Amino acid sequence: MTISQNGAFVRQPLIAGNWKMNMDHVQGITLVQKLAWTLKDHEHDYDRAEVAVFPPFTDIRGVQTLTLGDKLDIVYGAQDLSAQDSGAYTGEISGQFLKKLGCTYVLVGHSERREYHNETNQVIAAKLAAAYRHELTPMLCVGEGLEVRKAGEHVAFTLEQLAQSLEGVTAEQAANLVIAYEPVWAIGTGEVAGPADAQEMCAAIRGALAERFGAEIAEKTQLLYGGSVKAANAASIMRERDVDGVLVGGASLDAEEFANIVRFEHHLVTD
Numbered sequence: 635m636t637i638s639q640n641g642a643f644v645r646q647p648l649i650a651g652n653w654k655m656n657m658d659h660v661q662g663i664t665l666v667q668k669l670a671w672t673l674k675d676h677e678h679d680y681d682r683a684e685v686a687v688f689p690p691f692t693d694i695r696g697v698q699t700l701t702l703g704d705k706l707d708i709v710y711g712a713q714d715l716s717a718q719d720s721g722a723y724t725g726e727i728s729g730q731f732l733k734k735l736g737c738t739y740v741l742v743g744h745s746e747r748r749e750y751h752n753e754t755n756q757v758i759a760a761k762l763a764a765a766y767r768h769e770l771t772p773m774l775c776v777g778e779g780l781e782v783r784k785a786g787e788h789v790a791f792t793l794e795q796l797a798q799s800l801e802g803v804t805a806e807q808a809a810n811l812v813i814a815y816e817p818v819w820a821i822g823t824g825e826v827a828g829p830a831d832a833q834e835m836c837a838a839i840r841g842a843l844a845e846r847f848g849a850e851i852a853e854k855t856q857l858l859y860g861g862s863v864k865a866a867n868a869a870s871i872m873r874e875r876d877v878d879g880v881l882v883g884g885a886s887l888d889a890e891e892f893a894n895i896v897r898f899e900h901h902l903v904t905d
């Protein structure tokens with residue numbers, strides 16, 4: 635998190651909650667309502683961060699109605715999209731449907747998609763292209779597994795994943811891109827990467843973006859860390875220069891806990 639001389643953030647902090655396959659459409663509405671109420675109580679603490687949730691597809695319409703109706707300062711996105719726009723692709727969801735439902739973001743290449751649905755970097759590149767066709771901001775997920783980390787090859791591995799996933803993305807498109815570094819060994823395990831680990835990788839990613847798209851775009855791109863983030867560890871990770879936010883799984887299902895992550899500035903002052 636880089637702060638300029640006048641105290642403003644150089645890049646807006648982004649706190650994102652990926653609900654994964656949790657919360658039906660009724661529970662989803664309740665969770666967003668609770669989150670909105672909790673955040674309202676601490677308005678002064680979070681008004682500088684963007685808050686995004688990624689509900690299951692079946693919840694998105696309800697979240698749209700709620701956020702529009704109550705004018706909530708919470709944006710939302712989908713957890714995946716099809717590489718295709720329309721047609722005989724049973725079970726797939728088009729980016730154009732997501733755009734019509736008011737989605738701002740879409741997750742692309744989450745490690746659970748890579749692992750359980752065999753999504754390769756090539757598939758992910760095609761999904762990024764689809765996101766751009768429908769004016770969604772992709773949140774591209776990258777990160778290494780435990781074996782790669784143990785072998786000390788995590789930076790090279792993740793940058794290669796990044797390069798292949800970004801195949802075909804233009805500099806103009808890259809101006810509208812969020813990247814989440816999520817080491818697979820830290821997802822849902824309680825094992826959290828240390829702030830220095832998160833910084834090392836985010837700095838390497840920013841360097842790779844600068845080489846590919848130019849320094850100006852690289853400096854503007856929000857880079858998030860994900861993997862067992864909780865209120866107790868979020869602030870110390872976000873304090874790092876190149877970490878601009880967090881992508882939270884399990885802890886985003888608890889409105890109080892997630893709201894406390896959003897209040898990271900409060901923790902920056904007090905911890």
Ligand SMILES: O=C[C@H](O)COP(=O)(O)O
Pocket residue numbers: 652744816820821822823824860861862863881882883884885
């Ligand atoms: O998308 C979120 C990540 O997979 C992190 O999940 P987690 O916070 O439950 O470890």
